[in-house]
Amino acid sequence: MGSYMNEENIYRNPIIYADVPDMDIIRSKDREGRQAFYMVSTTMHLSPGVPIMKSYDLVHWATVNYVYQILEDGDRYCLKNGEDDYSIGSWAASLRQDSATGWYFVAFTCNSTQKTYIFMTEDIERGPWYRTTFPEMCYDNGMLFDETDGRKYIFFSQDCGDGIGTHDIYYRELFVDIDKHTVEYGDKRFVLHNTNYETPKQGLWGEGFHVYQHNGYYYIFVIQGQQWQRQELCWRSRSLTGVGRWDDEPAGDWTCRKVFVGHLYDADDNVYMKNNGIAQGGIVDTEDGKWYCFIFQDTGSVGRIPMLSPMEWGTEGELKDWPVIGTYLGEGTPFLYNKMPVISELPVRTKETVGEFVEDDDFENSIADYRCYDREDACVGDGEHDLNGSYLKLQWQWNHNPDNRFWSLTKRPGYLRLQPVGTSESIRTARNTLTIRTVGPVCDGTTVMDISNMADGMTAGLTVFQRQYGYVAVVMENGRKYLVMRKADNKDDAMGRCCAMEELKDADKIYLRIHCDFRDMKDIADFYYSIDNVNWVQIGEQLQMNYDMPDFMGYRYGLFAYAKEETEGFVDFDWFHIDVDSGTGV
Structure with missing residues (x-):
């Protein structure tokens, strides 16, 4: 809902005209061996949490699982004794697949507990999921699974303690034991001082980390901005070595470029959506080698809605090996960073979908063919959290733990x-x-x-x-x-x-x-x-x-x-x- 295709395989942004913020998307194979895309999003205090959404074309999406039934138990998570967890809960999940084992990993932080959670499963659509927690906030993290040596990392930002809210970028290496279904992480390593590129003493923290490898470079996508005026930055380096403090001469080869700023335009060059609130995105490729950028737009009371734009990798000059988002304007004109088309070609030319994103419900019970993580210590006692034999469609979520x-x-x-x-x-x-x-x-x-x-x-x-x-x-x-x-x-x-x-x-x-x-x-x-x-x-x-x-x-x-x-x-x-x-x- 929110997008459509005509006979020319054209879609219209937003791809989902509903609240799906903080997306992270990967390409994988589904249970039938078909190329598919999987997406996670933020649903905070709702239960079940961290939806797993599936698409065959990056445009039509349906929810196929959740990572957990309930994240934690206690008064604030259950609306008991005057406590609540509104807006807190799980934020900005990162989704990756280990190409060596095929296992999927989802990492996110919880502002309620001030912890980081990593869940893992062999079957993203049916589970089961296994949980590891760390007593540290790896804020708005992004995972990187290095294809060159198989090592795994989690990147995040934290306040550097300067009193003005400046955030630094760090990473920790992740060590996975598939047999024990556990993850441990290594020492905290410094990467960059100050995630805000232009205004070191102002603006948003470093948020919405998405980390990738391409053509010998590491890329960190992160937002910066003041209030609702946001822009997407990309940091790039050939190694994970830090550059030292911002006020010093940079060491190493981390460099930064704006990759998205400005308005959303239609095919006639008219402003379709102003840039207020455009934020937090990453990139994904298709099986035939095309690349797309996904990003969300703050759109009033309907929420933060996902947009999709074609992108390419620059091939020459100052744009070489930088992500370039948007469309060409005229012969020989370079990509404009502030243009994202409302109408564009479909990433995958198919009209098959996996269902409607939000649909009617006659409340017929069914047998669940999925399993998300269920806290064993919460599912004992008076039956409050015991499964009751009723299975709702996956489009539904409870306000706090039911x-x-x-x-x-x-x-x-x-x-x-x-x-x-x-x-x-x-x-x-x-x-x-x-x-x-x-x-x-x-x-x-x-x-x-x-x-x-x-x-x-x-x-x-x-x-x-x-x-x-x-x-x-x-x-x-x-x-x-x-x-x-x-x-x-x-x-x-x-x-x-x-x-x-x-x-x-x-x-x-x-x-x-x-x-x-x-x-x-x-x-x-x-x-x-x-x-x-x-x-x-x-x-x-x-x-x-x-x-x-x-x-x-x-x-x-x-x-x-x-x-x-x-x-x-x-x-x-x-x-x-x-x-x-x-x-x-x-």
């Missing part, structure tokens, strides 16, 4: 049952909110909910979820049911404000819909209900969505049920449908 005793696809086959977990005063503290990405530029999320088994004190319905949320729901009080629309008027308004309340009589089920418009960053949502799925009534006020901390995540649709007092009541969702207007007319 309590598996309070949801089911099996108690009423063909329905998702949600029962409130404990007590909550608002949706922000409610457990077991099941989320799915919104999709731009315009989308409708619709569901139908059986409310015949609700109990007093319950609230259940459909939300567009972020810190500044909105929802349409059914509330039961004193034996009566009411339709309500509630929204948070600002990012600090956890309780929200009731904008509309109507008594609901003689109805055992209710249809709910939220319409989202992300065009030109309007970022507005409208709320509807229906008794018969034919005649729809708008309710409450329009929500002005706002992409902000602490969630740091694009808006998601969510199905939820919470209660202000302990209850055995529940609701059953029959289906969830999403309709997307691509704005392309196709």
